[in-house]
Amino acid sequence: MKLTEVANFNSIRGEAVTDINIPDTAKSLDRFLASVERRAFRMAVLATQNQEDALDIVQDAMIKLVKGYAGKSEQDWGPLFQRILQSTLNDWFRRRKVRQRWQAVLTLAGFGNAEYDEAEERPDAIQQAPARHSEMPSEQLASAQSMAGLEKALQSLPLRQQQAFLLRAWEGLDVAATAVAMGCSQGSVKTHYSRAVHSLRVELEAYR
Protein backbone atom coordinates (compact mmCIF):
# COMPACT_ATOMS: atom_id res chain seq x y z
CA MET A 1 0.00 0.00 0.00
CA LYS A 2 1.41 3.40 -0.97
CA LEU A 3 2.04 5.74 1.90
CA THR A 4 0.29 8.54 0.10
CA GLU A 5 -2.87 6.53 -0.38
CA VAL A 6 -5.78 7.62 1.76
CA ALA A 7 -7.16 4.67 3.69
CA ASN A 8 -10.83 4.16 4.45
CA PHE A 9 -11.21 2.76 7.93
CA ASN A 10 -14.63 1.29 8.42
CA SER A 11 -16.07 2.11 11.78
CA ILE A 12 -15.80 -0.40 14.56
CA ARG A 13 -19.00 0.86 16.09
CA GLY A 14 -21.15 1.59 13.07
CA GLU A 15 -20.17 5.25 13.00
CA ALA A 16 -19.38 7.18 9.83
CA VAL A 17 -16.35 6.14 7.85
CA THR A 18 -13.30 8.21 8.68
CA ASP A 19 -10.85 9.03 5.96
CA ILE A 20 -7.40 9.66 7.29
CA ASN A 21 -4.10 10.50 5.74
CA ILE A 22 -1.83 7.77 7.07
CA PRO A 23 1.54 9.53 7.04
CA ASP A 24 0.18 12.60 8.85
CA THR A 25 -1.73 10.47 11.33
CA ALA A 26 1.31 8.32 11.94
CA LYS A 27 3.39 11.39 12.72
CA SER A 28 0.74 12.80 15.03
CA LEU A 29 0.38 9.48 16.81
CA ASP A 30 4.12 9.21 17.19
CA ARG A 31 4.24 12.67 18.75
CA PHE A 32 1.35 11.90 21.06
CA LEU A 33 2.73 8.56 22.20
CA ALA A 34 6.16 10.10 22.76
CA SER A 35 4.51 12.62 25.09
CA VAL A 36 2.81 9.97 27.21
CA GLU A 37 5.08 6.92 27.08
CA ARG A 38 7.28 7.71 30.10
CA ARG A 39 4.41 8.52 32.44
CA ALA A 40 2.52 5.48 31.19
CA PHE A 41 5.56 3.34 31.88
CA ARG A 42 5.92 4.73 35.42
CA MET A 43 2.27 4.04 36.12
CA ALA A 44 2.64 0.50 34.87
CA VAL A 45 5.80 -0.07 36.93
CA LEU A 46 4.07 1.18 40.07
CA ALA A 47 1.20 -1.22 39.41
CA THR A 48 3.17 -4.29 38.37
CA GLN A 49 6.49 -3.63 40.14
CA ASN A 50 8.19 -5.21 37.14
CA GLN A 51 9.78 -3.26 34.32
CA GLU A 52 9.36 -5.95 31.67
CA ASP A 53 5.67 -6.38 32.42
CA ALA A 54 5.29 -2.61 32.41
CA LEU A 55 6.89 -2.36 28.96
CA ASP A 56 4.55 -5.07 27.66
CA ILE A 57 1.54 -3.26 29.06
CA VAL A 58 2.56 0.07 27.56
CA GLN A 59 3.18 -1.61 24.21
CA ASP A 60 -0.23 -3.29 24.33
CA ALA A 61 -1.93 -0.01 25.11
CA MET A 62 -0.13 1.80 22.30
CA ILE A 63 -0.97 -0.87 19.75
CA LYS A 64 -4.62 -0.88 20.80
CA LEU A 65 -4.84 2.87 20.50
CA VAL A 66 -3.18 2.94 17.07
CA LYS A 67 -5.17 0.07 15.63
CA GLY A 68 -8.50 1.04 17.12
CA TYR A 69 -8.54 4.81 17.32
CA ALA A 70 -6.14 6.27 14.79
CA GLY A 71 -9.10 7.79 12.96
CA LYS A 72 -10.37 9.63 16.03
CA SER A 73 -9.70 13.26 16.74
CA GLU A 74 -6.30 13.96 18.30
CA GLN A 75 -7.89 15.50 21.37
CA ASP A 76 -9.62 12.17 22.03
CA TRP A 77 -6.37 10.22 22.08
CA GLY A 78 -5.43 11.27 25.64
CA PRO A 79 -8.59 10.02 27.37
CA LEU A 80 -8.72 6.98 25.10
CA PHE A 81 -5.13 6.06 25.85
CA GLN A 82 -5.71 6.40 29.59
CA ARG A 83 -8.78 4.19 29.37
CA ILE A 84 -6.92 1.58 27.36
CA LEU A 85 -3.89 1.71 29.67
CA GLN A 86 -5.96 1.29 32.84
CA SER A 87 -8.01 -1.51 31.28
CA THR A 88 -4.84 -3.27 30.18
CA LEU A 89 -3.51 -2.99 33.74
CA ASN A 90 -6.77 -4.46 35.06
CA ASP A 91 -6.48 -7.34 32.60
CA TRP A 92 -2.89 -7.96 33.66
CA PHE A 93 -3.96 -8.22 37.29
CA ARG A 94 -6.83 -10.54 36.45
CA ARG A 95 -4.53 -12.83 34.47
CA ARG A 96 -2.00 -12.82 37.30
CA LYS A 97 -4.69 -13.84 39.78
CA VAL A 98 -5.71 -16.74 37.56
CA ARG A 99 -2.06 -17.73 37.11
CA GLN A 100 -1.45 -17.62 40.85
CA ARG A 101 -4.50 -19.77 41.52
CA TRP A 102 -3.33 -22.38 39.04
CA GLN A 103 0.14 -22.32 40.51
CA ALA A 104 -1.30 -22.81 43.98
CA VAL A 105 -3.36 -25.75 42.73
CA LEU A 106 -0.38 -27.29 40.95
CA THR A 107 1.77 -26.82 44.02
CA LEU A 108 -0.79 -28.58 46.17
CA ALA A 109 -0.98 -31.37 43.62
CA GLY A 110 2.76 -31.74 43.73
CA PHE A 111 3.53 -30.35 40.29
CA GLY A 112 4.36 -26.80 41.12
CA ASN A 113 7.32 -25.11 42.75
CA ALA A 114 6.68 -25.36 46.45
CA GLU A 115 9.09 -22.53 47.07
CA TYR A 116 7.36 -20.19 44.65
CA ASP A 117 7.40 -16.78 46.10
CA GLU A 118 5.26 -14.04 44.65
CA ALA A 119 7.67 -11.40 45.82
CA GLU A 120 10.45 -13.02 43.79
CA GLU A 121 8.33 -12.87 40.65
CA ARG A 122 7.97 -9.11 41.00
CA PRO A 123 11.28 -7.58 42.00
CA ASP A 124 10.94 -4.46 44.04
CA ALA A 125 11.30 -1.56 41.62
CA ILE A 126 12.87 0.53 44.36
CA GLN A 127 15.59 -2.08 44.83
CA GLN A 128 16.11 -2.15 41.07
CA ALA A 129 16.67 1.59 40.98
CA PRO A 130 20.28 2.68 41.04
CA ALA A 131 21.60 4.04 44.32
CA ARG A 132 21.64 7.73 43.73
CA HIS A 133 21.80 9.05 47.24
CA SER A 134 24.75 7.24 48.78
CA GLU A 135 26.71 10.33 49.78
CA MET A 136 24.47 13.25 50.60
CA PRO A 137 24.03 15.81 53.31
CA SER A 138 21.65 14.64 56.01
CA GLU A 139 18.85 16.98 54.96
CA GLN A 140 18.94 15.79 51.38
CA LEU A 141 19.20 12.23 52.58
CA ALA A 142 16.10 12.68 54.74
CA SER A 143 14.28 14.14 51.75
CA ALA A 144 15.47 11.30 49.53
CA GLN A 145 14.32 8.76 52.08
CA SER A 146 10.98 10.48 52.24
CA MET A 147 10.68 10.28 48.47
CA ALA A 148 11.67 6.63 48.48
CA GLY A 149 9.12 5.98 51.20
CA LEU A 150 6.46 7.78 49.21
CA GLU A 151 7.21 5.76 46.10
CA LYS A 152 7.08 2.56 48.11
CA ALA A 153 3.78 3.68 49.62
CA LEU A 154 2.38 4.35 46.15
CA GLN A 155 3.48 0.89 45.03
CA SER A 156 1.77 -0.75 47.95
CA LEU A 157 -1.62 0.84 47.28
CA PRO A 158 -4.33 -1.49 45.95
CA LEU A 159 -4.63 -1.11 42.18
CA ARG A 160 -7.87 0.87 42.14
CA GLN A 161 -6.68 3.31 44.79
CA GLN A 162 -3.39 3.70 42.97
CA GLN A 163 -5.15 4.34 39.67
CA ALA A 164 -7.51 6.92 41.19
CA PHE A 165 -4.69 8.74 42.96
CA LEU A 166 -2.31 8.82 39.98
CA LEU A 167 -4.98 9.90 37.52
CA ARG A 168 -6.28 12.64 39.82
CA ALA A 169 -3.14 13.92 41.52
CA TRP A 170 -0.52 13.28 38.82
CA GLU A 171 -2.35 13.30 35.49
CA GLY A 172 -4.63 16.09 36.70
CA LEU A 173 -7.84 14.46 35.48
CA ASP A 174 -11.12 15.58 37.00
CA VAL A 175 -13.44 13.09 38.68
CA ALA A 176 -15.51 12.48 35.56
CA ALA A 177 -12.51 11.84 33.32
CA THR A 178 -10.95 9.60 35.96
CA ALA A 179 -14.18 7.60 36.15
CA VAL A 180 -14.11 7.09 32.39
CA ALA A 181 -10.46 6.05 32.45
CA MET A 182 -11.03 3.60 35.28
CA GLY A 183 -14.36 2.34 33.98
CA CYS A 184 -16.17 3.02 37.25
CA SER A 185 -18.56 5.54 38.78
CA GLN A 186 -17.54 8.99 39.97
CA GLY A 187 -18.49 7.98 43.50
CA SER A 188 -16.07 5.07 43.31
CA VAL A 189 -13.33 7.40 42.11
CA LYS A 190 -13.83 9.65 45.13
CA THR A 191 -13.84 6.70 47.49
CA HIS A 192 -10.70 5.15 46.01
CA TYR A 193 -8.95 8.51 46.01
CA SER A 194 -9.74 9.38 49.61
CA ARG A 195 -8.61 5.93 50.77
CA ALA A 196 -5.38 6.32 48.83
CA VAL A 197 -4.66 9.67 50.41
CA HIS A 198 -5.37 8.25 53.85
CA SER A 199 -3.02 5.31 53.27
CA LEU A 200 -0.27 7.57 51.98
CA ARG A 201 -0.66 9.88 54.96
CA VAL A 202 -0.23 6.97 57.34
CA GLU A 203 2.82 5.67 55.47
CA LEU A 204 4.49 9.06 55.29
CA GLU A 205 4.13 9.67 59.03
CA ALA A 206 7.25 7.55 59.51
CA TYR A 207 9.28 10.00 57.44
CA ARG A 208 8.34 13.20 59.25
Place this chain on the structure above:
Amino acid sequence: MNSDKLPESPEEQRIVRLSQQALNDSVTTLDERIQMRLRDVRRQAVQGLLKPHSFHPNQWFHPSRWVLPAGLIAGTAVVVLSVSLWISGSIPSPDPLGQPTSVALEKIDLEDMAILVEAEEPEFYQNLEFFQWLDEQDDVS
Protein backbone atom coordinates in the same frame (compact mmCIF):
# COMPACT_ATOMS: atom_id res chain seq x y z
CA MET B 1 -8.43 19.64 32.75
CA ASN B 2 -8.80 19.48 36.51
CA SER B 3 -12.16 21.11 37.08
CA ASP B 4 -12.67 19.37 40.42
CA LYS B 5 -10.67 20.61 43.32
CA LEU B 6 -8.37 18.15 45.02
CA PRO B 7 -8.68 18.00 48.81
CA GLU B 8 -7.63 21.26 50.42
CA SER B 9 -6.33 20.15 53.81
CA PRO B 10 -2.65 21.14 54.17
CA GLU B 11 -1.62 17.56 54.82
CA GLU B 12 -3.31 16.26 51.72
CA GLN B 13 -1.89 19.08 49.65
CA ARG B 14 1.55 18.12 50.95
CA ILE B 15 0.99 14.50 49.96
CA VAL B 16 -0.13 15.49 46.48
CA ARG B 17 2.78 17.88 46.07
CA LEU B 18 5.37 15.33 47.20
CA SER B 19 3.83 12.66 45.02
CA GLN B 20 3.92 14.88 41.97
CA GLN B 21 7.53 15.78 42.71
CA ALA B 22 8.59 12.16 43.19
CA LEU B 23 6.78 10.94 40.10
CA ASN B 24 7.98 13.78 37.86
CA ASP B 25 11.52 13.21 39.07
CA SER B 26 11.28 9.50 38.29
CA VAL B 27 10.16 10.30 34.75
CA THR B 28 12.91 12.81 34.01
CA THR B 29 15.60 10.48 35.35
CA LEU B 30 14.32 7.40 33.55
CA ASP B 31 17.06 4.95 32.64
CA GLU B 32 18.44 5.42 29.10
CA ARG B 33 17.95 1.74 28.32
CA ILE B 34 14.27 2.01 29.22
CA GLN B 35 13.89 5.17 27.15
CA MET B 36 15.29 3.34 24.12
CA ARG B 37 12.94 0.43 24.62
CA LEU B 38 9.99 2.78 24.94
CA ARG B 39 11.00 4.39 21.65
CA ASP B 40 11.14 0.96 20.00
CA VAL B 41 7.76 0.03 21.41
CA ARG B 42 6.24 3.28 20.19
CA ARG B 43 7.66 2.87 16.69
CA GLN B 44 6.39 -0.68 16.44
CA ALA B 45 2.93 0.49 17.46
CA VAL B 46 2.87 3.28 14.89
CA GLN B 47 4.14 0.88 12.22
CA GLY B 48 0.94 -1.06 12.78
CA LEU B 49 -0.95 1.86 11.27
CA LEU B 50 0.73 1.20 7.95
CA LYS B 51 -0.66 -2.30 7.65
CA PRO B 52 -4.08 -2.60 6.03
CA HIS B 53 -7.13 -3.87 7.87
CA SER B 54 -9.49 -5.95 5.80
CA PHE B 55 -12.24 -7.05 8.14
CA HIS B 56 -15.12 -5.66 10.11
CA PRO B 57 -14.65 -7.05 13.58
CA ASN B 58 -17.71 -5.41 15.08
CA GLN B 59 -20.09 -7.34 12.88
CA TRP B 60 -20.73 -10.71 14.47
CA PHE B 61 -22.30 -12.14 11.38
CA HIS B 62 -19.60 -10.92 9.04
CA PRO B 63 -17.85 -13.81 7.29
CA SER B 64 -14.49 -12.63 8.60
CA ARG B 65 -15.64 -13.53 12.13
CA TRP B 66 -15.72 -17.15 11.09
CA VAL B 67 -12.55 -17.22 9.01
CA LEU B 68 -10.37 -17.83 12.05
CA PRO B 69 -12.33 -20.77 13.46
CA ALA B 70 -12.82 -22.26 10.01
CA GLY B 71 -9.18 -21.69 9.20
CA LEU B 72 -8.08 -23.31 12.43
CA ILE B 73 -10.27 -26.33 11.81
CA ALA B 74 -9.01 -26.68 8.27
CA GLY B 75 -5.44 -26.14 9.32
CA THR B 76 -5.73 -28.65 12.13
CA ALA B 77 -7.20 -31.19 9.74
CA VAL B 78 -4.27 -30.65 7.40
CA VAL B 79 -1.81 -31.12 10.25
CA VAL B 80 -3.50 -34.28 11.49
CA LEU B 81 -3.66 -35.72 7.99
CA SER B 82 -0.05 -34.78 7.32
CA VAL B 83 1.19 -36.34 10.55
CA SER B 84 -0.84 -39.47 9.84
CA LEU B 85 0.59 -39.77 6.37
CA TRP B 86 4.08 -39.09 7.66
CA ILE B 87 3.82 -41.75 10.29
CA SER B 88 2.14 -44.28 8.02
CA GLY B 89 4.67 -43.59 5.29
CA SER B 90 7.32 -45.48 7.23
CA ILE B 91 5.14 -48.52 7.76
CA PRO B 92 4.67 -50.82 4.77
CA SER B 93 1.01 -51.64 4.25
CA PRO B 94 0.34 -55.26 3.16
CA ASP B 95 -2.08 -55.83 0.29
CA PRO B 96 -5.01 -58.24 0.72
CA LEU B 97 -3.02 -61.02 -0.89
CA GLY B 98 -0.43 -60.90 1.87
CA GLN B 99 2.31 -59.31 -0.16
CA PRO B 100 3.75 -56.18 1.55
CA THR B 101 3.36 -53.00 -0.41
CA SER B 102 5.39 -49.98 0.54
CA VAL B 103 3.55 -46.77 0.06
CA ALA B 104 5.73 -44.11 -1.46
CA LEU B 105 4.85 -41.07 0.59
CA GLU B 106 6.89 -37.97 1.17
CA LYS B 107 7.74 -37.03 4.73
CA ILE B 108 6.32 -33.65 5.52
CA ASP B 109 8.70 -31.33 7.21
CA LEU B 110 7.46 -29.87 10.47
CA GLU B 111 8.13 -26.37 9.20
CA ASP B 112 5.91 -27.04 6.20
CA MET B 113 3.14 -28.10 8.55
CA ALA B 114 3.43 -24.83 10.43
CA ILE B 115 3.15 -22.99 7.13
CA LEU B 116 0.10 -25.00 6.20
CA VAL B 117 -1.59 -24.20 9.49
CA GLU B 118 -0.71 -20.54 9.52
CA ALA B 119 -3.48 -18.84 7.59
CA GLU B 120 -3.12 -15.30 8.75
CA GLU B 121 -0.54 -12.88 10.00
CA PRO B 122 -0.15 -12.68 13.77
CA GLU B 123 -1.65 -9.21 13.73
CA PHE B 124 -4.91 -10.74 12.52
CA TYR B 125 -5.32 -12.68 15.74
CA GLN B 126 -4.22 -9.69 17.78
CA ASN B 127 -6.82 -7.49 16.11
CA LEU B 128 -9.63 -9.93 16.77
CA GLU B 129 -8.76 -10.14 20.44
CA PHE B 130 -8.72 -6.35 20.71
CA PHE B 131 -12.01 -5.84 18.92
CA GLN B 132 -13.68 -8.58 20.89
CA TRP B 133 -12.47 -6.75 24.00
CA LEU B 134 -13.96 -3.53 22.61
CA ASP B 135 -17.28 -5.30 22.10
CA GLU B 136 -17.16 -6.43 25.71
CA GLN B 137 -16.53 -2.86 26.83
CA ASP B 138 -19.57 -1.77 24.83
CA ASP B 139 -21.71 -4.42 26.48
CA VAL B 140 -20.50 -3.34 29.93
CA SER B 141 -21.17 0.31 29.22
